[in-house]
Amino acid sequence: MANSNHSAGGASHGSFKSYMVGFVLSVILTVIPFGLVMFPSMSKDAILAIILVFAVVQVIVHLVYFLHLDRSSEQRWNVIAFIFSAVIIAFLVGLSLWIMFSIHHFMMAK
Template sequence: MANAHHSHDASHGSYKSYAIGFILSVILTVIPFGLVMYPSLPKDMTILIVVAFAVIQVVVHLFYFLHLDSSREQRWNVSAFLFTGLVIVLLVGLSLWIMFNIHTSMMAK
């Protein structure tokens, strides 16, 4: 019973993978922070870069820290994550669509 928590050690990352994930996370945070603090690009380009770096950082966190990959052991976890992402996108997207339509209907009167 005491060793029940150690039965899935193979899914844990090594010190090297955690270090790589941490360094990538710091880089993916510092670059957008610098672009926002010291604006040198147009506002639209800065927003696009910040969003792109945020998406890349989510992928880095999923791979290096949550160990979601294409291995057989992780298929159900990846499927659950993708389903959760789909539900969130639908909820947020459809809510914004409804609010936009309500706003345009209210402003037309």
Template sequence: MANAHSHDSHDASHGSVKTYAIGFILSVILTLIPFGLVMYPTLPKSITLMIVLAFAVIQVLVHLVYFLHLDRSEAQRENVIAFVFAGLVIVLLVGLSLWIMFSIHTYMMAK
């Protein structure tokens, strides 16, 4: 019986067809708008770039919530913490690597 209980709680964390459809529709909209802005440029390039980046961040959040089911629930707390930690490590590795490369470039060009 304990196995059946864990199976039921596991199924509860999965989304329904409705949530997958909402996620899919949002993903399509969040893809088509930046695509249209790039294909038919009506705004300055800097504003278009900012809009594309904003929509990319929003789309990542939509995928995390609707497809990976990461939310604020008690069951997902460990997964969210692991995801945030992995993101922090990636940001630190990339950011510090870029800082080191720019510092080396600056010191090499100064001589």
């Protein structure tokens, strides 16, 4: 009744060990920035930079350990779709911010 290979469409799921490694890394990558915010010992700019770095690393941990994106040939199209989505979102956010700052600059120029 219990099937250890819960594959759907050829995609394999992670083992208990990989899920636990991902979970422990996620907790560590959350607790450290939380501690820096709750007990500030550095400048706000340094804390912000550390939080941003930890956020990017945590996204990578989630992609690898929970969504199982890797360099294997089976995951190639999933990785390409993810990169395409990330580029489109970066364009949308970046260009939206550029438009808002430009509008703000030209409206305040009077």
